[in-house]
Amino acid sequence: MESEDTKKIQEMKTDLNLLLECLKYQMDNAFSQKEALVTIHSICQQNSNAGVYFREIGGLMFVKNLAKSSEHSMVKEAALYTLGAVAEQNVYCQQTLCTSELFEDLTWFLSDNDSNTNLKRMSVYVILVLVSNNRIGQTLVRETGCISVLSHLFRTVLSKYELNLSDKNVFQNYQLWSSVCSTLCVCVNNPQNDENQMLCCSLFPHANDWLINCMQPEIIRPICSFIGLTLANNTYIQKYFISVGGLDVLSQVLVQLESDSHETLSSAKLAVVVTKTVDACIADNPTFGAVLSKYHIVSKLLALLLHESLDSGEKFSIILTLGHCTEDCEENQYDLFKNNGLPLMIQALTESQNEELNKAATFVLHNCKKITEKLSLSLGEYSFDENEVERLKDINMKEKNLEEYWKKAKEILHRIEQLEREGNEEKIQTEKYEDTFSSVNINIQNTFKHLHADSSGGVPKAEDKDKSQSRRLQSHKSHEAMSKACTNDDQMKTLLKSANPVNSCYRESGQNKTVCKTNSSSNQNVCEETTFEKKNFVSQSSDHVFKHPTPTAKNTKQQLPVTDPFTLCSDIINKEVINFLATDNCSKMLKYRCSGCIAVGKSLNSRNFSKLLHSCPYQCDRHKVIVEAEDTYKSELRKSLICNKKILLTPRRRQQLSNESTAPGGIKKRRIRKNFTEEEVNYLFNGVKKMGNHWNLILWSFPFQQGRKAVDLAHKYHKLIKRPKCAAT
Numbered sequence: 001m002e003s004e005d006t007k008k009i010q011e012m013k014t015d016l017n018l019l020l021e022c023l024k025y026q027m028d029n030a031f032s033q034k035e036a037l038v039t040i041h042s043i044c045q046q047n048s049n050a051g052v053y054f055r056e057i058g059g060l061m062f063v064k065n066l067a068k069s070s071e072h073s074m075v076k077e078a079a080l081y082t083l084g085a086v087a088e089q090n091v092y093c094q095q096t097l098c099t100s101e102l103f104e105d106l107t108w109f110l111s112d113n114d115s116n117t118n119l120k121r122m123s124v125y126v127i128l129v130l131v132s133n134n135r136i137g138q139t140l141v142r143e144t145g146c147i148s149v150l151s152h153l154f155r156t157v158l159s160k161y162e163l164n165l166s167d168k169n170v171f172q173n174y175q176l177w178s179s180v181c182s183t184l185c186v187c188v189n190n191p192q193n194d195e196n197q198m199l200c201c202s203l204f205p206h207a208n209d210w211l212i213n214c215m216q217p218e219i220i221r222p223i224c225s226f227i228g229l230t231l232a233n234n235t236y237i238q239k240y241f242i243s244v245g246g247l248d249v250l251s252q253v254l255v256q257l258e259s260d261s262h263e264t265l266s267s268a269k270l271a272v273v274v275t276k277t278v279d280a281c282i283a284d285n286p287t288f289g290a291v292l293s294k295y296h297i298v299s300k301l302l303a304l305l306l307h308e309s310l311d312s313g314e315k316f317s318i319i320l321t322l323g324h325c326t327e328d329c330e331e332n333q334y335d336l337f338k339n340n341g342l343p344l345m346i347q348a349l350t351e352s353q354n355e356e357l358n359k360a361a362t363f364v365l366h367n368c369k370k371i372t373e374k375l376s377l378s379l380g381e382y383s384f385d386e387n388e389v390e391r392l393k394d395i396n397m398k399e400k401n402l403e404e405y406w407k408k409a410k411e412i413l414h415r416i417e418q419l420e421r422e423g424n425e426e427k428i429q430t431e432k433y434e435d436t437f438s439s440v441n442i443n444i445q446n447t448f449k450h451l452h453a454d455s456s457g458g459v460p461k462a463e464d465k466d467k468s469q470s471r472r473l474q475s476h477k478s479h480e481a482m483s484k485a486c487t488n489d490d491q492m493k494t495l496l497k498s499a500n501p502v503n504s505c506y507r508e509s510g511q512n513k514t515v516c517k518t519n520s521s522s523n524q525n526v527c528e529e530t531t532f533e534k535k536n537f538v539s540q541s542s543d544h545v546f547k548h549p550t551p552t553a554k555n556t557k558q559q560l561p562v563t564d565p566f567t568l569c570s571d572i573i574n575k576e577v578i579n580f581l582a583t584d585n586c587s588k589m590l591k592y593r594c595s596g597c598i599a600v601g602k603s604l605n606s607r608n609f610s611k612l613l614h615s616c617p618y619q620c621d622r623h624k625v626i627v628e629a630e631d632t633y634k635s636e637l638r639k640s641l642i643c644n645k646k647i648l649l650t651p652r653r654r655q656q657l658s659n660e661s662t663a664p665g666g667i668k669k670r671r672i673r674k675n676f677t678e679e680e681v682n683y684l685f686n687g688v689k690k691m692g693n694h695w696n697l698i699l700w701s702f703p704f705q706q707g708r709k710a711v712d713l714a715h716k717y718h719k720l721i722k723r724p725k726c727a728a729t
Contacts, residue, residue, distance in 0.1 A: 080122035286328035293331035333371035
């Protein structure tokens with residue numbers, strides 16, 4: 001294999017040397033030089049190292065000088081094409097060619113009226129390769145005035161708005177114009193260059209004219225890429241683009257493409273491209289989204305989002321644009337709300353598996369909080385213009401249940417906040433439950449002692465009464481702390497249901513206990529009632545603590561009835577909240593079961609976990625089954641061990657096998673000696689050459705004789721290495 005690779009490399013070097021000599025000695029034959037340059041290009045494309053060698057032998061600089069000095073246009077075109085291809089394959093060649101001298105020559109080719117269209121295309125191609133991912137190239141293209149020539153070509157190459165690509169001349173001019181657009185894009189971005197962006201923003205009015213007068217994909221795609229990269233992450237350029245009416249033009253184009261998307265698939269794809277450009281305009285300054293409200297862009301984006309042909313990446317771009325549109329613009333927020341945008345965002349959030357898309361949908365829902373609050377208050381307090389208020393009043397007259405919609409919107413807002421709050425407060429609630437459980441255990445013990453003292457000693461003192469009252473107040477602190485975060489009765493009930501069940505039992509027993517204390521005259525009744533309450537408390541707490549966990553059903557898709565958007569959103573979020581709280585309660589209940597359920601965070605293994613389960617007096621059903629199965633399995637193993645002693649229960653009994661492997665006289669059996677064959681020696685040397693001193697890997701990779709071990713290979717290799725040294729001495 002290595003010999004073949006070396007042979008190919010040598011052949012490649014020989015070919016390049018011969019081709020370079022052909023270029024030098026065929027200066028009068030333009031056709032031969034062109035063929036030689038095309039062959040050099042082909043060799044460099046097939047082998048990435050060919051360009052490096054061609055640079056080392058001086059071929060790269062010779063081709064550059066040939067492109068400048070040749071009198072034949074076809075030789076210049078082939079030379080520039082070869083330079084671009086070699087620089088595109090290898091970054092060292094790119095750095096070698098990235099000089100102000102070459103940029104000046106390329107600028108002269110572009111500005112010369114005698115240069116044909118193909119020569120200008122090849123010149124633009126070389127500029128594109130030299131500037132791409134190269135800040136030095138971006139600086140040189142500006143300092144040499146090359147970017148000004150490119151801007152002039154952007155304005156003048158296509159003279160008519162009616163683009164007839166079937167015409168050969170028009171098609172060649174369009175290819176040149178498209179290459180100029182791509183080159184301007186790399187001049188301003190990747191890496192971002194603010195100075196070049198300032199120079200290219202002067203082309204925005206011309207780009208707007210093309211977008212308005214020519215609604216063809218061949219024009220819209222390059223222009224949208226140029227606009228998006230020129231104003232990306234530059235607030236000053238974004239303001240200038242909006243001042244010259246660029247955002248209005250993009251909005252008009254987007255409206256037209258969205259209406260055409262119902263008939264043609266290409267219009268939908270093209271509308272997504274325009275959407276990305278719109279998003280680049282308003283991403284850094286959300287206040288620019290007010291311009292889009294004049295054209296109802298939000299409703300158009302929602303309609304485009306329902307298009308079946310779009311993939312998840314395109315839908316993500318649309319939802320992200322909706323997020324930036326609604327971030328700081330109430331008109332767009334209301335437009336989203338009015339056009340059933342909220343159910344669409346919730347549907348995207350619940351059904352999509354794309355993490356980025358879910359984040360974008362959450363971003364949109366977060367922006368709708370303010371509008372939801374305003375709509376839930378009243379129509380009169382909402383700050384729109386007079387026409388919009390009159391329109392809302394008309395809707396209020398036609399629909400009597402409009403107030404219910406506002407209430408549902410407010411409920412949706414509270415549920416979204418609750419979902420966000422639950423994820424952040426999970427750790428805090430867990431600590432509260434642990435503290436509450438420990439305090440309840442202490443209070444229960446004190447209560448039992450106090451009741452026993454009442455039954456034996458009679459009426460307690462005033463100090464004991466105060467202490468018992470303070471303990472009762474302390475048992476309610478955890479519930480008061482949790483109830484402060486709730487704003488309505490429904491949320492209060494939900495949180496109380498998820499609270500520790502021992503607390504509720506303690507409150508009930510405490511109330512019964514105080515009732516029993518009032519009748520201090522009958523000590524016998526107190527003793528009887530105290531005993532009954534102790535039993536009742538233990539039974540209730542054990543029922544709650546060791547209760548089977550509620551089974552969680554899998555999420556099944558159900559057909560939702562067709563209803564108004566607020567009801568739809570309310571039902572969806574209600575189910576999500578119930579499922580979330582149900583799983584949360586189930587996980588919290590597991591913490592108060594047997595020792596195996598509680599000791600999840602400890603470092604457990606097969607030995608101490610079994611001891612932990614056996615030492616627990618109260619086992620849940622799941623761990624009880626595990627313990628019984630383990631005991632049954634061990635008993636079967638013990639029986640089989642009696643019949644066949646070679647079965648090992650633990651690694652500690654490995655000595656048994658070593659004793660059994662010895663002979664009756666106590667002498668171990670030696671392996672049969674097997675000499676290494678010549679093939680095995682070759683395998684050994686090849687393995688060490690490829691894999692190093694990884695003896696196990698060598699043993700598994702080559703077909704050695706049966707019985708060979710890694711140690712044998714190591715010893716044999718060291719002996720083979722030492723032989724020449726011994727012979728030399």
